[in-house]
Amino acid sequence: MADIKRNIKYLNKDFNSFKKSLIEYTKSYFPDTFNDFSENSTGVLFMEMTSYVGDVLSFYLDNQIQETFIQSARQVENLYSLSYMLGYTPKTTSAATTNIDFFQQIPAKTVNGDIVPDFNYSLKIPENTPISSDNGEDTNFIIEDPIDFSFSSSFDPTEITVYQIQGDEPTFFLLKKTRKAISATIETTSFNFTTPKKFDTRIINDNNIIGILDVFDTDGNEWYEVPNLAQDTIFDTIKNDNVNNPNYTDNDAPELLKLKKVQTRFASRFINRTNLELQFGAGSPGLNTEEIVPNPDNVGLGLPFEKNKLTTAFSPVNFMFTDTYGLPPSDTILNIRYLKGGGLGSNIEANALTIINTDNVTFVKPNLANTTLANTIFNSLAANNPEAASGGKSGDSIEEIRKNALGSFQNQLRTVTKKDYLIRALSMPSNLGVISKAYTTPTKVGDSIRPGELPTILDLFVLSYNNNKNLTVASPTIKRNLQTYLSEYRMINDSIKIKDAFIVNIGVEFKIVVLPNYNNNEVISRAIDGIAIYFNIDNWQINEPIILKDLFILLDKIEGVQTVKDVKISNIVGENIGYSNTAYDIEGATIDNVVYPSIDPMIFEVKNPSQDIKGRVVPL
């Protein structure tokens, strides 16, 4: 039988093109079998149903392709999976941070004729103690490090001042300590495990999960979080003191960093904005947790041949190639503590965090004889945040996930290029505060760089958000956190200076001609909304110019606008009226309808769109 070659069109994707091709195909190859192509024909009905199926299948094919690549994926679950694949952990929320001052009174005592504080009455506040605000806001902060008022050192000083005197002699002193706090509450949940199951998973369902605080089983064993189950070592920090460090001489490093091989481990990943999945391993229960030091015997353990070491990629946190993936929990209950909170509302104002949860506060020395005095001292405990909390914001938007994931993949945990530093700064863990805008540039060549020397010093300009989502300079706490965070990833000969970028507040004034039969007020309102969306601060980066032509085009497209007569950008300056103090010569910086930023990194911001964007209807 002869081959029948038929002309089949493969480029059809939608209902109409399928239907058209089917009709053409029938006309070409079945001219004697079917001839009624009117809408009322039952045969056309069947063709339409086939076209419908084709359209649906095309949609699913397109959708599958779209969701396969991070550049085009739109469903949050898929973006989360793809971003984990590229090594980026998406944020579902970001916690605000601030410094909180803690105070307590302490009685005076006489020692060898000197009046000194009686540190027997000093208090101990454990880590993770909640501090809440007195202004009725439902925002809690917790301190990450414990407080011991009786301990003072260069990295954790206790300020002592005289609080009360009688005659010429002090009777009470005031002790002050400062701690970093993040906006979070500690939530607990527990999961029951019976028969061991390979790669068992459990899901924590909650809003605004910042991360896992700790996991303990009923036997008191700690389960450690690792980035992926193949990683069997963790960085462990221990206190730098005489017990742990025989060479201890000074206190310039409060903690020692060690590697620890752990079998009780889990990896966590967000499935979506409200579900955090914990996955456990598949090893046998005989495996032990031990501290290890990298040496030629254990580096590359698990590789089949010694020569494989030559060509294998090593990570300092995973240099053993075992395939146990940790233990699965069995016949136990895992008690999980996790942090939740953050969001824009957590950027709480200064002097608001004053209420301490004293449930776990104790005296350094128990069983004090003078209980009345002890009660007075206990009740004197107070807290306050001298600066407003900053850095809190909602989770990553779809675009932010996409951008950060691609950046994370490219820099491979090392910061090499300018963009590496930008992405690394923007991806700082949320419990350390959030940098909203960042910009890196080599330090300008000047006195600090000698002739012939390469400019290895980088300036990292950063900004954060306040609780109104307006730009503000990042607090010293966030900058310190960023400095510490970057030190883990920067190259050994890079030095970075973290600086504040300049904020230039602007206003927009425009004049438009409105089409006949349109309400002037409605058109102006739509135009103002359009410009407000254009200047949405999420879409702006440091050193981004304003292209006035874009604004003209944007206004031209607004319904009811006939002609755009004029668009003018002006600088709004003055802290006394609630704006940035940075003045900028907009007119001088405008060349060919582009408002260029200054040489010193800066960002344009429309702070109050409802006030700062003004429009006027003018006659043609």
Add this chain to the structure above:
Amino acid sequence: MAKIIPKKFPDDLEERQTIGFDFPINGNAVFNPTFQTKDQIKANLINYLLTNTNERVFNPNFGANLRNILFESVGDSSIEELQDRVTTQVNSRFPEVQVQDLQIDTSPDENSIYLKIKYIISILDIEDDVNIIIQ
């Protein structure tokens, strides 16, 4: 002597050429072919009258929407209204058809409506009718 040639569609002249297929789909074969345009018009009329609006994919306005009448109270005025509606719909959907007569009998006890449409295929001068039961 002059001879009057009967009017015919070109497709009707070929004996073995099918126009489409009959409706409703029944009989020995799944698709019974129609060889004359008038049979195909009748099948199309039945298809149209038995289709409700919003049933046809991507063509929500197609259909006479007769099934909804079952749930309406029926009186003389509503029957007249229905006759007008169906006549208008058929005339506009089938330009080659002219409705001559439309009879509607209701049987409330049997929850059904009988429609008998007499029509002329104007180009061919052929008279035909179609009976529909909606229940």
